[in-house]
Amino acid sequence: MSLRYALLALLRVGPLSGYELAKQFTQSVGHVWHAPDSQIYPELRKMEADGLIEAEEQARGERGTRRMYHVTDAGDRAFLAWMTSPLDYQRVRDPAHLRAAYLESASPDAAREFFRRHIEQWEGELAQWDGELRKIDHIDPPNPMLERRLKASPAEEHERIVAYKHFAYEGLVERAKSEIAWAQRGLDLVDKLDGDV
Amino acid sequence: MSLRYALLALLRVGPLSGYELAKQFTQSVGHVWHAPDSQIYPELRKMEADGLIEAEEQARGERGTRRMYHVTDAGDRAFLAWMTSPLDYQRVRDPAHLRAAYLESASPDAAREFFRRHIEQWEGELAQWDGELRKIDHIDPPNPMLERRLKASPAEEHERIVAYKHFAYEGLVERAKSEIAWAQRGLDLVDKLDGDV
DNA sequence: AACAACATGTAAAAAGTTACATGATTCA
């Protein structure tokens, strides 16, 4: 259940409405921890019930309301406690490597198609993560959340903030590249085994 | 929902009871797709209801029964159809890289502890996967499922069976190694940033 | 007689997915 900590990470920078948070989320942390809007709104309500965040309701028109959330002291402490606690690692559940292990049951063409789609899949992730990396490194204009984060922190912390984000996304970029390289070797393997027959 | 295909992969080799299947599962496919016994038994019942497998009940003592499962034609077709269909990739949800991206909020010691635990975690996975690889390569005695699989197939298919399994686990071994290398660079980064202050 | 291994589950909760529902405001 890391979703609430991903949300806290964004809210700690400054108050946001559920809507703004959901938008910023998909453009930043969402690349590391995916969540659809339909999961974010209920989680915010739960976090409010748990006292981690508070909302200020603002009227919009006659019936509409907008809820601006901010982190409470308890929320701040919860985030910091999470940062120090042992992470709960997900159990391994890897559909691609599962299928790869039984690829002898498929035709060479189906095997090739599988690897091609694997490459496509990870090219997509790579593009996302590499895009983030370029924003972090100021090659591309930074995303609004990072900009806000840096403006809200003293200059001497900027190096650390940027360094850890760079390091995290660098790891993901490597992972994507290594998945692509693996699948490319997979295509070679299919050719080799196919030629054998 | 790859669990049923992981189970079908094992059952296609030959009939097994739920218990035997669960045991073999944790020692083979379970390294790629984890599932506890309490998920396997109900899934077998669902697969039976869906006509993918059939059970023959055997009496054990006066009240006990053992259910020997075997794959039906429909189950075989479902497995082969899955092998050819596009895989549904899980959305990214990576607690370690999520935390890494916000490590500036933790103390250098907490950051080091995080990376040390990350190394420990992936050393564990590496040992599992490398162990499987050694069995596949006949360096260690092969696991009973692979032995059965090879005995049930004509000799000319052995190369393909072994090649794909080797290839799948090789990919996982690489992944584990690259996670470990990443965390080790993380420890260096903490030292560098800590020295700065 | 005790213990490991055999054998099969249930129950409750948490987490995640998919599809849908509803209305307000702003700007071209």
Next chain:
DNA sequence: TGAATCATGTAACTTTTTACATGTTGTT
């Protein structure tokens, strides 16, 4: 006046986790 974007969800379902429940057979 129509479309985009702002704004907040609910409902139903599937998957996964965690903890528990119960009895049998073979071996030392």
